[in-house]
Amino acid sequence: MGRDNMRKKRSLHKTSFGEKAFKLGICLYLGFLLLTMIIPFWNTFVISISSNIASMERGIRFWPSEFSLEGYRTIWTGLELWRPFMNNVIVTVAGTFFHVLLAAMAGYVLVQPRLPGKKIIVSLIMITMMVPGEAIMIPLFIVFRDLRLVDTLWALIVSGMVSGFSILLMRNFFLSIPYEVSESAQIDGANDFKIFYKLYLPLAKPGIATILLFEFVGRWNHFTSALLYLPTNTRLHTLQLALRALVLENDAASGGVFFTPNVRMAGLVISMIPLLLIYPFLQRYFVKGINLGATKE
Numbered sequence: 500m501g502r503d504n505m506r507k508k509r510s511l512h513k514t515s516f517g518e519k520a521f522k523l524g525i526c527l528y529l530g531f532l533l534l535t536m537i538i539p540f541w542n543t544f545v546i547s548i549s550s551n552i553a554s555m556e557r558g559i560r561f562w563p564s565e566f567s568l569e570g571y572r573t574i575w576t577g578l579e580l581w582r583p584f585m586n587n588v589i590v591t592v593a594g595t596f597f598h599v600l601l602a603a604m605a606g607y608v609l610v611q612p613r614l615p616g617k618k619i620i621v622s623l624i625m626i627t628m629m630v631p632g633e634a635i636m637i638p639l640f641i642v643f644r645d646l647r648l649v650d651t652l653w654a655l656i657v658s659g660m661v662s663g664f665s666i667l668l669m670r671n672f673f674l675s676i677p678y679e680v681s682e683s684a685q686i687d688g689a690n691d692f693k694i695f696y697k698l699y700l701p702l703a704k705p706g707i708a709t710i711l712l713f714e715f716v717g718r719w720n721h722f723t724s725a726l727l728y729l730p731t732n733t734r735l736h737t738l739q740l741a742l743r744a745l746v747l748e749n750d751a752a753s754g755g756v757f758f759t760p761n762v763r764m765a766g767l768v769i770s771m772i773p774l775l776l777i778y779p780f781l782q783r784y785f786v787k788g789i790n791l792g793a794t795k796e
Contacts, residue, residue, distance in 0.1 A: 570761030606669025672706035
């Protein structure tokens with residue numbers, strides 16, 4: 500008996516040591532991945548707050564050798580980055596608002612028990628998710644051109660306003676709400692709009708936050724659609740097109756126009772600020788929304 504107890508203790512000791520080694524390896528791996536993300540971002544930020552001469556030094560820097568905000572002043576006022584920045588804000592805020600609203604309304608309709616052909620509608624929505632965006636890019640451009648939306652911000656707002664993924668995700672969240680609650684509200688005299696606005700939307704905050712974050716990030720970083728729908732009107736260029744033009748002009752410069760690295764890095768930091776501000780407020784709902792939306796049927 501004594502030997503058996505000793506063997507069990509040794510096996511437990513070996514198991515616990517193996518688990519500790521595994522957890523240590525996972526932590527080291529995740530720490531390495533974290534460094535691969537933090538170091539480039541920190542290096543970009545350090546270059547952006549360096550002087551023109553200091554920013555041209557080679558290598559990775561962890562602190563500016565000469566602090567300066569010349570890059571931010573040059574790109575914001577001198578190169579008028581505020582104009583494409585505001586265009587980006589308009590497109591992102593308006594497009595995200597309409598996208599979330601339409602997805603929530605469609606998801607609410609799909610959970611109604613008396614909706615005829617509900618399964619067929621859901622199947623058709625799922626089919627739209629199998630069509631790649633590149634396959635309908637040219638037809639969409641032709642439609643927008645015929646509607647005279649090309650070279651307007653409306654083209655970017657309308658593009659991607661409806662998504663099958665967002666509709667089905669909101670449907671999954673609304674399915675978690677017992678329909679008896681809606682029936683009780685109807686007995687009390689509430690109409691569908693009031694039930695949707697007062698009851699369903701507050702209970703589906705994780706789903707709304709999930710869609711909002713996905714859509715906000717996608718619209719803020721959009722590039723292909725802006726390049727396609729804003730071919731000539733440079734005053735309506737969004738942030739990504741402005742940064743692209745900044746890089747191309749710098750690469751093509753033969754001595755007349757040259758932007759130091761701190762100017763370009765300042766533009767990159769400015770483009771990341773809204774995403775860094777919005778994520779901490781939605782992170783709690785986002786994680787909950789991903790877990791719940793993935794498990795509901």
